[in-house]
Amino acid sequence: MIAVVNSGARRVPTWLVYALAVVPPVWLFYAGLTGGLGIDPVKAMEQQMGLLGLQLFIATLCITPLRRFAGINLIRFRRALGLITFFYILCHLLVWLVLDVQILSQIIADIYKRPYITVGMAAFVLMIPLAITSNNMSVRRMGAAAWNRLHWLTYPAVILGGVHYVMLVKGWQIQPLIYLGVILGLLALRQVPRRR
Amino acid sequence: MAQRWTNDLTWNDVTPEAAYLNRRQLMAGVAGLGLAAALPGAARAEADALEPNTWEEITQYNNYYEFGTRKEDPARYADSLITEDWEVVIDGMVDNPGTYKFDDILAKMTVEERIYRFRCVEAWSMVIPWNGFELADLLEMAGVQDGATHVAFQTANRPDQMPGLAYPVLDWPYVEGLRLDEAMHPLTIMATGIYGKPIPNQNGAPMRLVVPWKYGFKSIKSIVRISLVDKEPPTSWNKANGREYGFYSNVNPNVDHPRWSQATERVIGSGLFAKRKPTLMFNGYEEEVASLYEGMDLSKSY
DSSP states (O other): OHHHHHHHHHHSOHHHHHHHHTHHHHHHHHHHHTTTTOSOHHHHHHHHHHHHHHHHHHHHHHHHHIIIIIOOOOGGGHHHHHHHHHHHHHHHHHIIIIIIIOOHHHHHHHHHHOHHHHHHHHHHHHHHHHHHTOSHHHHHHHOHHHHHHHHTTHHHHHHHHHHHHHHHSSSOOHHHHHHHHHHHHHHHHTTSOOOO | OOOSSOOSSOTTTSOOHHHHHHHHHHHHHHHHTTOGGGSOHHHHHHHHHSOOOOHHHHHHSOOOGGGOSSTTHHHHHGGGOOOTTOEEEEEESBSSOEEEEHHHHHHHSOOEEEEEEEEOTTSEEEEEEEEEEEHHHHHHHHOBOTTOOEEEEEEOOOTTTOGGGGSTTSOSSOEEEEEHHHHHSTTOEEEEEETTEEOOGGGTTTOEEEOTTBOGGGSOOSEEEEEEESSOOOOHHHHHOTTTOOSSOBOOTTSOOSSSOOSEEEETTSOTTOOOEEOOGGGGTHHHHGGGGTTOOTTTOO
């Protein structure tokens, strides 16, 4: 079974993953323009892009434990998933900037005055160096050790992303808490000591 | 004694719903061509201010957490609320306490149309043509006793009919409150209809409060209890997060909210690329209600 998954995955070209990733944001924008996103298309786009970004981020975090604990090797898709995560969060941010808040002074005030936006923005900023260095040339130039050290930023970034979701809803809602729980669980798996 | 207040938004200057859709398309087309600036200022201001939202927008985009926290949840699940034979307990400091049948209340009240701006604390807004009666008339029927200073309201608490009550998002049942002078103000109504039709469950059937100069969460839905009391009653969102939601919660673009800037609002139904609109003090009802708060520091009593 695992061997089937692994050999199947080897045959999927990574460009296909990138190509498929473009579909959701394009579809959302089209649906927003044509009335397919309900009464408040701006909020719908904003929330959908944010949620897709968080889901992709979680998927990216699953790659390492899947290989270690289940023997499923999807490591060749990890960079693609990470970059698509960044792309989705960038779309989420752009919808918020351009379609939702619109006003520059209000955007700046929001970033430092409203804690859930501060936290979300911090997560995005942490992701920028990760996206910039997600290529073979950067790994070669930096050396594997320094590159790994830099990419440790993934962990604070994803925690901040999960916390952003918990904070932005009103009251205590279950779904964001489940997302944060899954994130913390995936990080905890990395603390399981390796047997020699 | 109804008719204490006359709409500044009336059907005389508001076009019917169907015509509005056409005008909205027209306006969008004009804006798209970059000609909006060429229109006379007054015409544009009128188009901005007097556009009531459609029935669909008003009834499919709701915050009613008893039916779920997503905007589309209430429209999807509120059918399960049974509003037949609805009863309202009116108690506390009143001459005629008791359990009143909703139909009996309605028979005694004068239902008027009130086209109000509606501003949510989440910084979106609508214009809604309510039908309802003045709360003052209901309170007069109950006979408010001397010494009563506040009115407390409670929403139905029926877990078998309200799936959202299974989740501890708030401390159920939902409760709200007003100062007595706010409750007696002619702008304050009990809404029983929208666009001349009975109010749908997701909008707070059979009877919900509408206080147009306050953020939407003050306008408590599906009321089962009204109590006259002599101190400020607890209110649900204030209990959940007192720093974010004060007792008064008057619409105020100058008082910054920790979660949303209240300086501007997104007008629901204005499309993907619509500009935000500046929020008006007391949601545009400053002339009518500012005197209620004279001498108060509104940044402290938020």
